[in-house]
Amino acid sequence: MLESSRKNTKSPAIICTDDAWFFIATDPPLTIDTLRKKLVPMYANTPSAFWSTFGDHEVYHHETKIGEIFGEGYDPNTIKPTHSIHSEYPPPRIIANRKHLMDTTNGPLSSLITVCREANMEFFPRVRMNSHYVMDYFHASYGNFRRKNPELLIGRPNETIPEGTIEHGIRTGLNYAFLPVREYMYSIITEFFERFDIDGLELDFMRHPAFFRTEEAFRNAYLMTDLIRAIRKKIKEVESERNQKIRLAVRVPPTLEDSRRVGLDIKTWMTEKLVDVVIVGGGFIPFNTPVKDFVDIASKYNIQVYGCIEGLRHIDEKHLRALASLYWEAGASGIYLYNFFTMPTEWNKRILNQLSNPKNLEKLDKLYELGSTGPFIPTDGHGSAFRHASPSAPLPLTLHPTLLNKGSILFFNITDDLKNSSSDGSLSKCTLTLKFEEFPKSQQLNIYLNNQSIVWNSNNVNRDGWTRLIRAPKAEQTTTPTYPVETHQPGISIEYEIKYPLLKQGENELEIRLSSNKTQSDPIILTGVEINIAYK
Numbered sequence: 158m159l160e161s162s163r164k165n166t167k168s169p170a171i172i173c174t175d176d177a178w179f180f181i182a183t184d185p186p187l188t189i190d191t192l193r194k195k196l197v198p199m200y201a202n203t204p205s206a207f208w209s210t211f212g213d214h215e216v217y218h219h220e221t222k223i224g225e226i227f228g229e230g231y232d233p234n235t236i237k238p239t240h241s242i243h244s245e246y247p248p249p250r251i252i253a254n255r256k257h258l259m260d261t262t263n264g265p266l267s268s269l270i271t272v273c274r275e276a277n278m279e280f281f282p283r284v285r286m287n288s289h290y291v292m293d294y295f296h297a298s299y300g301n302f303r304r305k306n307p308e309l310l311i312g313r314p315n316e317t318i319p320e321g322t323i324e325h326g327i328r329t330g331l332n333y334a335f336l337p338v339r340e341y342m343y344s345i346i347t348e349f350f351e352r353f354d355i356d357g358l359e360l361d362f363m364r365h366p367a368f369f370r371t372e373e374a375f376r377n378a379y380l381m382t383d384l385i386r387a388i389r390k391k392i393k394e395v396e397s398e399r400n401q402k403i404r405l406a407v408r409v410p411p412t413l414e415d416s417r418r419v420g421l422d423i424k425t426w427m428t429e430k431l432v433d434v435v436i437v438g439g440g441f442i443p444f445n446t447p448v449k450d451f452v453d454i455a456s457k458y459n460i461q462v463y464g465c466i467e468g469l470r471h472i473d474e475k476h477l478r479a480l481a482s483l484y485w486e487a488g489a490s491g492i493y494l495y496n497f498f499t500m501p502t503e504w505n506k507r508i509l510n511q512l513s514n515p516k517n518l519e520k521l522d523k524l525y526e527l528g529s530t531g532p533f534i535p536t537d538g539h540g541s542a543f544r545h546a547s548p549s550a551p552l553p554l555t556l557h558p559t560l561l562n563k564g565s566i567l568f569f570n571i572t573d574d575l576k577n578s579s580s581d582g583s584l585s586k587c588t589l590t591l592k593f594e595e596f597p598k599s600q601q602l603n604i605y606l607n608n609q610s611i612v613w614n615s616n617n618v619n620r621d622g623w624t625r626l627i628r629a630p631k632a633e634q635t636t637t638p639t640y641p642v643e644t645h646q647p648g649i650s651i652e653y654e655i656k657y658p659l660l661k662q663g664e665n666e667l668e669i670r671l672s673s674n675k676t677q678s679d680p681i682i683l684t685g686v687e688i689n690i691a692y693k
Contacts, residue, residue: 170513171205175498187254189268204513206279214288215300220264228252285364291538326541327367357404363439366546374420404433410546411438411446440467442528452488461490468496473626475524482572485515501638525688554683564670575657585691592685596649601672617652
């Protein structure tokens with residue numbers, strides 16, 4: 158029987174995820190001592206766990222006895238970079254690092270378990286439940302399971318599907334309607350906790366969220382639930398043998414309804430206690446993600462809920478503080494960070510400690526915003542899966558003349574206690590910023606915040622665009638951590654200074670309509686709404 162060396166059983170406030178960056182960012186040979194010196198210090202002494210991915214497209218980077226291992230049977234020097242989004246990943250480096258760890262230790266997975274256990278950090282391997290990247294059919298990363306079983310994919314062999322559609326984009330993904338697919342993934346998943354002493358396991362249904370043909374997904378949800386039940390049953394057997402808890406986590410689309418629509422009956426998974434942790438969303442519309450809807454169910458069954466923040470969408474510290482405060486207020490158990498794995502140690506220690514406790518966030522500058530919906534078409538590959546699983550968001554909003562004297566109404570939440578900070582003098586300034594692609598100089602808007610008019614003459618129009626912090630381009634391809642970089646974005650912004658009590662803690666209502674005495678020929682499109690809270 159596998160003997161455990163666990164010490165820390167406390168649930169983390171922050172979950173930090175990794176996409177095998179240690180394989181990519183380290184010049185060979187990668188050793189277990191390198192992991193101790195390079196990886197562990199990035200997260201040690203922070204209130205966080207470390208969860209790592211070990212493969213994609215059913216091709217893996219660890220010591221599996223069931224799945225296909227990347228590079229085996231290929232000459233590493235002839236393998237081209239994987240696919241368009243990871244076009245500069247060096248396969249020879251990845252293969253050399255994996256092989257060295259397998260030759261000198263029990264393997265990459267075993268090594269990570271060891272170093273995380275030594276550092277008293279919770280560790281989960283992460284399983285991507287599907288992959289819809291566009292890649293060469295003959296590439297080593299494509300995987301033999303799909304190559305040898307085209308009848309088990311979402312798109313039928315020789316089926317003609319219009320390009321640019323969601324259906325075309327997800328056609329090469331696994332179709333979980335077929336029993337062999339569920340059996341294969343069951344064997345991949347259960348090997349992680351049957352062979353290895355892990356704290357738990359994440360099933361990432363946001364990589365990528367399309368598992369059935371679109372017209373069959375809703376009614377096939379029972380099949381995915383059957384798979385989850387089988388996995389939970391096996392976990393209970395292993396828990397009984399080892400006399401220790403193995404937690405099962407799932408990451409699902411950002412609403413209960415969209416999860417169910419794509420074939421994931423997360424409500425049943427919670428009410429039947431099939432899962433221990435639920436991560437909500439992909440982080441694409443975090444300010445509009447209803448985390449509380451999940452919490453309201455999960456809290457009845459002692460299930461933890463984490464709100465997801467995606468580093469490719471929000472990496473400005475003020476955005477992160479605003480999102481974390483909203484998630485904590487919704488009753489979340491913690492914060493799940495995705496695509497932050499290239500951030501420096503100093504940044505991690507400072508920001509993770511801030512985000513880990515709502516008390517730490519009080520009277521720190523925050524930047525709230527409203528979410529935007531991506532295009533329905535054209536789309537392709539993994540973008541199709543994301544579009545498939547995402548709800549509509551408030552923006553972008555085209556402002557049209559109305560028959561009656563009423564415009565579009567938008568809602569946003571603020572967690573800051575503006576009444577208290579106004580009275581004690583700690584609040585510096587609050588601003589509302591509206592962003593547009595184009596805005597004619599002759600045009601005016603009627604704007605109401607919480608039914609109170611904002612005088613148009615008080616606006617500050619900037620036609621030179623704005624700056625935004627983003628993750629350093631191709632950060633995952635560097636061999637050293639990187640800080641966010643500032644980028645210029647074109648457009649027109651209109652800024653208002655707003656004081657309490659016009660802006661308030663809790664839900665705020667913003668109405669925007671075109672001035673009744675103005676006309677325009679080109680559409681006026683509202684692309685962004687931001688609320689900046691600054692303290693002294």
